Amino acid sequence: MSRINELIAELCPEGVEFKEVGELLDYEQPGKYLVESIAYDNNHATPVLTAGKTFILGYTDETDGIYPASTNEPVIIFDDFTTAFKWVDFPFKAKSSAMKMLTPKPDAIESLRYAYYAMQTITYAPQDHARQWIGTYSKFCIPVPPLEVQREIVKVLDTFTKLEAELEAELEARLRQYKYYRDALLAFEDQNVRWVTMSEVGKFFRGRRFTKDDYVSDGIECIHYGDIYTQYDTATMSTVSQVRSDMASSLRFAKPGDLVIAGVGETVEDVGKAVAWLGDGNVAIHDDCFAFRHSLNPKFVSYYFQTAAFHAEKNKFVARAKVKRLSGDSIGKLAIPFPPLDEQERIVTILDKFDALVNDISNGLPAEIKARRQQYAHYRDRLLSFREAA
Numbered sequence: 108m109s110r111i112n113e114l115i116a117e118l119c120p121e122g123v124e125f126k127e128v129g130e131l132l133d134y135e136q137p138g139k140y141l142v143e144s145i146a147y148d149n150n151h152a153t154p155v156l157t158a159g160k161t162f163i164l165g166y167t168d169e170t171d172g173i174y175p176a177s178t179n180e181p182v183i184i185f186d187d188f189t190t191a192f193k194w195v196d197f198p199f200k201a202k203s204s205a206m207k208m209l210t211p212k213p214d215a216i217e218s219l220r221y222a223y224y225a226m227q228t229i230t231y232a233p234q235d236h237a238r239q240w241i242g243t244y245s246k247f248c249i250p251v252p253p254l255e256v257q258r259e260i261v262k263v264l265d266t267f268t269k270l271e272a273e274l275e276a277e278l279e280a281r282l283r284q285y286k287y288y289r290d291a292l293l294a295f296e297d298q299n300v301r302w303v304t305m306s307e308v309g310k311f312f313r314g315r316r317f318t319k320d321d322y323v324s325d326g327i328e329c330i331h332y333g334d335i336y337t338q339y340d341t342a343t344m345s346t347v348s349q350v351r352s353d354m355a356s357s358l359r360f361a362k363p364g365d366l367v368i369a370g371v372g373e374t375v376e377d378v379g380k381a382v383a384w385l386g387d388g389n390v391a392i393h394d395d396c397f398a399f400r401h402s403l404n405p406k407f408v409s410y411y412f413q414t415a416a417f418h419a420e421k422n423k424f425v426a427r428a429k430v431k432r433l434s435g436d437s438i439g440k441l442a443i444p445f446p447p448l449d450e451q452e453r454i455v456t457i458l459d460k461f462d463a464l465v466n467d468i469s470n471g472l473p474a475e476i477k478a479r480r481q482q483y484a485h486y487r488d489r490l491l492s493f494r495e496a497a
Contacts, residue, residue, distance in 0.1 A: 122496035129245025158186035306439030309401030314392030360389035
């Protein structure tokens with residue numbers, strides 16, 4: 108930090124020039140880099156990317172139309188609808204035509220990495236589903252200090268980024284360990300445990316339709332199928348969304364203890380994901396969800412739905428159209444273990460402790476990663492706060 112302050116005092120004591128992002132960066136459309144098949148396989152060589160949270164959607168064996176990013180010629184991938192962006196320094200293919208590849212314009216800015224960090228300070232959330240780069244985002248301004256200052260800022264922020272990446276790698280290793288133990292615990296190998304089809308121990312019913320236009324800030328709690336694989340984990344006592352109270356008579360509700368299952372998804376993996384509803388009252392469910400009403404421990408069933416064995420069996424029943432679907436009849440044919448209730452509760456207690464270690468942001472590694480991210484954001488914003496030159 109002191110070195111950066113010295114450079115600023117020496118090279119730009121009167122402030123720095125602010126320039127529009129579009130003056131500094133060129134964009135390229137992804138057309139020739141789009142993946143043709145979504146038959147991804149982790150054994151394939153080339154990652155398929157999105158600029159969103161998922162980042163790597165899978166791996167393809169396609170060999171044509173690969174974007175040649177590298178450590179020497181990196182690129183920023185930018186989602187033209189959400190304005191999310193990622194740093195990429197390896198070859199890849201793109202999934203969405205809404206992605207743009209951003210590179211530095213000749214003689215405009217030398218450090219793309221600096222521009223990447225400076226873009227993180229832009230606070231903007233699109234309010235409509237429209238293209239953002241050309242008309243809006245490229246017009247935002249960022250400070251452009253002398254190159255020596257840019258390099259020092261990048262050096263500091265890269266150090267924070269590396270430390271966070273190391274913590275995330277350790278957390279990922281623990282997640283793999285946890286998943287292995289969970290799957291082994293719920294396999295009941297060499298144990299005299301009864302296995303039953305889900306239709307033998309419960310019943311299914313489908314929700315009723317509502318749309319995002321029906322959402323309100325204070326209304327009836329609801330679960331949309333998309334939220335099951337983006338917002339919830341094993342169980343929840345509250346919802347992220349609510350719909351209008353005057354819709355009550357047209358809705359269908361899950362009760363506390365029911366398992367709410369996503370019946371559709373963009374990928375085979377997403378279909379069949381589930382969350383146990385543990386709220387105090389009933390919850391409205393979307394018509395692309397199923398509720399499973401049963402007498403088992405709800406978290407026990409939800410944990411089993413996360414196992415590799417369950418997904419391997421479930422995948423046989425998924426209808427593989429553009430949108431992947433799973434029917435209630437098909438789910439009812441799936442087998443689940445049915446140990447005594449006290450054994451179900453014992454397993455849930457064990458898995459809850461493991462789950463907290465890798466997912467609870469108030470403890471352990473997740474808490475440390477959260478603190479590191481807050482520290483990074485603090486220093487990033489300080490380092491990138493410049494006085495604009497007159």
